[in-house]
Amino acid sequence: MLMKIKKLGLALAGVAFSATAAFAQEAFKPAIVYDLGGKFDKSFNEGVHTGAEKFKKDTGTDYRDFEPQNDAQREQALRRFARDGFSPIVAVGFSQETALKKVAEEFPKTKFAIIDAVVEKPNVQSVVFKEHEGSFLVGLLAVQASKTGKVGFVGGMDIPLIRKFACGYVQGAKYAKANAEVFQNMTGTTGAAWNDPVKGGELAKSQIDRGADVIYHAAGGTGVGVLGTAAKEGKLGIGVDSNQNGLHPGKMLTSMVKRVDVATYNAFDQAKKGTFKPGVSVLGLKEDGVAWALDDNNKSLITTEMKAAADKAAEGIKSGTIKVHDYMSDSKCPVQ
Amino acid sequence: MDVSVFGGLFDSSLRLSIPLLAACLAGLWSERSGVVDIGLEGKMLVAAFAAAAAAHASGSAWVGLLAGTGAAVAFALIHGFASISQRGNQIVSGVAINMLAVGLTAIVGNAWYGQGGRTPPLEGAARFDEIFLGHSAPVFLTLLAVPVTWFVLGKTRFGLRLRAVGENPAAVDTAGISVTGLRYAAVIICGVLCGLAGTYLSVGQSAGFLPNMTAGKGFIALAALIFAKWRAWPALFTCFLFGVLDAVAIRLQGVSLPGIGEVPVQAIQALPYLLTVILLAGVIGKAIPPRASGSPYVKER
Numbered sequence: 001m002l003m004k005i006k007k008l009g010l011a012l013a014g015v016a017f018s019a020t021a022a023f024a025q026e027a028f029k030p031a032i033v034y035d036l037g038g039k040f041d042k043s044f045n046e047g048v049h050t051g052a053e054k055f056k057k058d059t060g061t062d063y064r065d066f067e068p069q070n071d072a073q074r075e076q077a078l079r080r081f082a083r084d085g086f087s088p089i090v091a092v093g094f095s096q097e098t099a100l101k102k103v104a105e106e107f108p109k110t111k112f113a114i115i116d117a118v119v120e121k122p123n124v125q126s127v128v129f130k131e132h133e134g135s136f137l138v139g140l141l142a143v144q145a146s147k148t149g150k151v152g153f154v155g156g157m158d159i160p161l162i163r164k165f166a167c168g169y170v171q172g173a174k175y176a177k178a179n180a181e182v183f184q185n186m187t188g189t190t191g192a193a194w195n196d197p198v199k200g201g202e203l204a205k206s207q208i209d210r211g212a213d214v215i216y217h218a219a220g221g222t223g224v225g226v227l228g229t230a231a232k233e234g235k236l237g238i239g240v241d242s243n244q245n246g247l248h249p250g251k252m253l254t255s256m257v258k259r260v261d262v263a264t265y266n267a268f269d270q271a272k273k274g275t276f277k278p279g280v281s282v283l284g285l286k287e288d289g290v291a292w293a294l295d296d297n298n299k300s301l302i303t304t305e306m307k308a309a310a311d312k313a314a315e316g317i318k319s320g321t322i323k324v325h326d327y328m329s330d331s332k333c334p335v336q
Numbered sequence: 337m338d339v340s341v342f343g344g345l346f347d348s349s350l351r352l353s354i355p356l357l358a359a360c361l362a363g364l365w366s367e368r369s370g371v372v373d374i375g376l377e378g379k380m381l382v383a384a385f386a387a388a389a390a391a392h393a394s395g396s397a398w399v400g401l402l403a404g405t406g407a408a409v410a411f412a413l414i415h416g417f418a419s420i421s422q423r424g425n426q427i428v429s430g431v432a433i434n435m436l437a438v439g440l441t442a443i444v445g446n447a448w449y450g451q452g453g454r455t456p457p458l459e460g461a462a463r464f465d466e467i468f469l470g471h472s473a474p475v476f477l478t479l480l481a482v483p484v485t486w487f488v489l490g491k492t493r494f495g496l497r498l499r500a501v502g503e504n505p506a507a508v509d510t511a512g513i514s515v516t517g518l519r520y521a522a523v524i525i526c527g528v529l530c531g532l533a534g535t536y537l538s539v540g541q542s543a544g545f546l547p548n549m550t551a552g553k554g555f556i557a558l559a560a561l562i563f564a565k566w567r568a569w570p571a572l573f574t575c576f577l578f579g580v581l582d583a584v585a586i587r588l589q590g591v592s593l594p595g596i597g598e599v600p601v602q603a604i605q606a607l608p609y610l611l612t613v614i615l616l617a618g619v620i621g622k623a624i625p626p627r628a629s630g631s632p633y634v635k636e637r
Contacts, residue, residue, distance in 0.1 A: 038547075040454065158602070185586075189602055192551060197542040199586065202348055206587045209344040221546060224457070228543045247457070 030055075030063040030268045031086035033077045035093030036191045038067050041221045044241040044260065048092050048115065051261030055268045063268070071191060075099035082107040088125075088271040090115065090264055094161055095191070100124065111276050113267035115260055116161065118280050125270075126280045127263040131161070132168030133317050134256040134290030135216070136324045137310050138238050139172025141292065142214040143180045144306045145236060145253050150181040152207035154200060154226045156219035157193040158186035160328050165218040165240070165256075167333035168324055174335050175313065175322070183207045187222050197225025204229040214238065214253055227252065236301065245297035253301055255293040259283065286318045345583055347470055351541060353579025355380065355533045355550075358478045359557035360564070360571045361485050362529035368489060368566060369522030370502040370628040375415050375430035376530055377554025378437030383408040383534025385441040388455040388545035389448065391462040400462070400539045401474070405531030411437065412527025413520075420519045423632035434554075442547040453547035455538075464540040474536040479572075481529060486568035498522055502626035505633040515633045533557075562623045563616060581611055 032052055039049040052063055064086060066077040074096050081089050082103055088111040091100045097117040104112050104121040113125040120126075142151040153169050155162040166184050173180040185203045187193035200222035204215050208230070215230045216238035217223035223240060224247075230237035231248035239245060239255030246252075263283070270276040283289020292310060294302060316322035325334050359376045366373040386407035391400030411433055418429040442453035449455055464472035489495040498518050500508045505515045537553075538545045560578055564570035 038453070195546055195548075196551065197544075197546060198352075198537065198549070201542060202352065202583070202586050205348065206344065221454075224544075224546075225542050228457070 027085060027087070028061070028272050029084075029086045030061065030088055030090070030271065031081040032063060032065040032090045032092065032264070033074060033081065033096065034065060034067045035095060036068060036071075036194055038221070039065065041194075042242065042244060042247065043220050043223060043239070044258070045092060045220075047242045047258065047260035048090065048264045050242070051264030052090075052268070054261065055265050059272065061268075061272070071095070075103060078103040078112075079106065082110045087111045088113055088267055088276065090267055092260075093117070094159070111271050111278075113263075115263055120280075122278055125267060125276065125278050127260075127267070128280065128282050129258050129260075129289050130282060130284030130324075130326070131165050131218075131256070131258065131290060132171070132324045132326050133285045134258065134292065135165045135168030135218075136172035136175070136317065136322075137285075137292045137313060138216055138254055138256045139169035139174075139182075140176040140313055141172075141254055141302070141306055141310055142169075142216060142236075142238060143173045143176040144303075144309065145301065146180075146212075146214045148211045148213050149177060149179065150183065150211040150213065152183045152204065152212035152215040153185070154203045154207070154215060154217045154219055154223070155184070155186040156188075156222050157191065158189050160331060162186065162218050163331075163333065164327040165216075167327040167335075169216055170333065170335050171324055172313070176309070181211075183210055183212055187219055194220035194222055196222045197228070200225030201229040205233070208233050208235055216240070216256070218256075239293070243293040243295065245293055245295055249297040250300065252298055254298055257291045257293050259289050259291070262289075284317075285314055345580075345587055348583035348586065349576060349579040350471065350475065351579075352582045353575045354475050354478050355537050355541070355553050356557050356560055356578055357572060357575040358474075358481065358529050358533035358536065359554055360560045360575050361478075361481050361568065362526040362533065363558055363561045364485065364564075364566055364568065364571060365489075365498075365522045365529065366526035367561065367629050368502045368626055369498050369519045370505060370626060370631070370633070371416070371419055371519055371523055371526075372426040372630045373415065373430055373523075373526060374427060374555075374558060375411070375433030375437075376526075376533075376557055377550050377552070378430075378434035379408040379411045379527060379530035380534040380537065380550045380554050381434075381437040381441055381548070382411050383531040384538035384549060385445060385455070385534075385545045387531075387535035388458065388538040389445075391458055391539050392456055392544075395460070395462050397458075397462055397464045397539050401532070401535045404535035404539070405528050408531035408534060409524055409527035412523045412530065416520050416523035419632060420516055420523070423634065426630055426632070438548055441545070445545065445547065453545075455545040458539060458543045462539070463543055464536075472536075472540045474532055474540050478532060478536070481532075482568050482572045489568065494521075499626070501633075502628050505628050509633070509635060515635075519633075559616070562625075565623045566626060577615075 034045045039045045068074050091114045094117040100114050100119050104124050115127050118126040153166050170182045173182050204226045214236045217226040218240045227237035231251035236253040238253050241258045243257050244255045383404035387400035387404030390403030391397050415429050418424040419426040445453040501518045509515050560574040563574040
């Protein structure tokens with residue numbers, strides 16, 4: 001069986017070699033362009049990496065990846081992968097939106113997928129998440145775990161997507177307790193805000209000084225500093241994107257998990273099977289696109305009442321009885 | 337705003353100003369001897385990396401400090417060799433050191449740990465503990481370096497000679513004292529202080545190394561040095577001022593100010609830069625660098 005696959009692979013390679021460039025673009029050669037922050041940010045990019053590694057293990061198909069060091073490299077990387085005949089190419093992060101729009105037009109036969117943004121082109125699959133729903137649930141849990149009734153949020157770069165996390169979180173906190181106080185901070189207004197653990201730690205410290213005892217971050221690599229400071233001060237941290245509970249076992253309340261790994265895996269898998277569909281897919285609680293993490297590391301912190309309340313709210317969101325406002329729909333948050 | 341808020345603000349300012357202060361003093365030593373050093377950033381970065389790696393391997397923050405200092409001194413000696421022995425352009429050498437440090441730390445870090453250039457997170461004894469008033473040992477070491485620098489440069493024979501080398505190396509040479517030796521001594525001290533700055537960044541302030549984590553602090557330290565007119569005590573105040581501005585920018589976020597309401601994040605984040613420009617332009621007057629700084633010394637012609 002294995003020999004057969006190998007032979008098939010060789011035959012395919014031969015065909016691809018002799019065929020025209022246009023045909024080479026049809027071949028299945030997956031590639032990923034990560035976002036700033038790098039593939040081991042223990043968070044968003046690492047989720048994509050996990051999904052791709054799983055695909056590699058399951059199918060034996062290797063993939064290429066690229067970690068841009070600055071904004072200018074995104075477009076070059078996407079174009080280079082496309083020119084070299086890679087397809088599908090997964091672009092990670094909202095900041096690749098403009099670059100992908102251009103490159104997707106130039107290579108109409110290449111399949112692209114983008115995570116966290118919408119690019120409306122016939123060869124692009126856009127995957128976006130309902131982060132506000134997941135954030136709502138962790139906000140609810142945060143207030144229930146808090147002794148002071150004050151909880152914190154540290155965002156990375158100040159952009160609508162991160163405001164969306166913050167807004168969902170505040171709504172969840174207020175849902176659990178109407179007079180709950182939420183402190184919100186953004187790390188910065190440039191890409192460097194994703195990779196500044198010192199500042200993240202200082203922001204967390206300032207929130208702790210003001211009475212917060214549970215802090216949620218949506219700040220990529222900066223979050224490492226946020227969670228580290230919370231753990232060091234004996235407070236609780238909430239992770240984001242990947243399951244970060246294991247970073248500080250027992251000092252992490254939970255993580256708001258965004259299944260970017262599933263999105264990546266699916267994009268690869270569908271392209272391989274020929275079922276790749278362009279268009280927008282929105283993954284929320286209902287689609288298991290977002291969730292809060294419960295494992296051995298935080299089992300002791302989540303009481304049965306808390307779990308019941310979170311499950312009940314999750315059901316409410318799924319059935320539509322609880323409406324979580326999406327910041328990005330009107331750039332406003334109904335609660336502060 | 338109560339007392340605890342101001343206490344928190346003070347602590348935060350101090351923490352943020354320490355890496356600047358150590359780097360600023362490092363630049364002070366080097367430039368006072370006539371060696372311009374824009375490679376502070378690079379030396380801090382290699383120190384931060386070496387310290388985090390050594391602290392991770394040994395489990396001791398002090399071993400990390402040793403390794404960080406060693407790495408920074410090694411880079412300082414490269415700079416010294418290029419600009420003192422070979423009489424190369426000091427700016428070019430400094431830029432080269434900065435570029436080398438950015439690339440080298442990321443590549444070595446990725447090869448060793450496979451985590452995109454970052455080191456594994458440090459915990460327990462691998463980080464500096466808070467020993468006094470909520471601050472760790474490097475904070476006090478750096479603060480101690482201020483009076484030491486002031487005393488040595490101002491009151492001792494070695495210090496006076498070192499300053500003379502920065503003003504008029506030919507006169508010092510005529511007196512039979514080695515210009516090369518003094519400049520090397522200054523460059524090594526500069527390396528030690530950069531090592532302290534970098535180590536505090538990765539092992540004290542945060543728990544591990546991230547690629548390019550110095551984020552321009554070396555250059556802000558240079559600005560602070562000019563601001564302080566190449567003097568030790570003013571360096572303490574200017575660095576602390578930068579620290580306060582940074583801390584205020586962090587703490588003011590999301591806080592409603594009486595009469596103004598909530599200030600937009602962007603405005604607050606621009607505040608330190610605005611104030612720096614205003615202070616640099618209007619308040620300090622003329623800053624005159626050591627006369628011989630930047631020019632290599634050629635013994636006989």
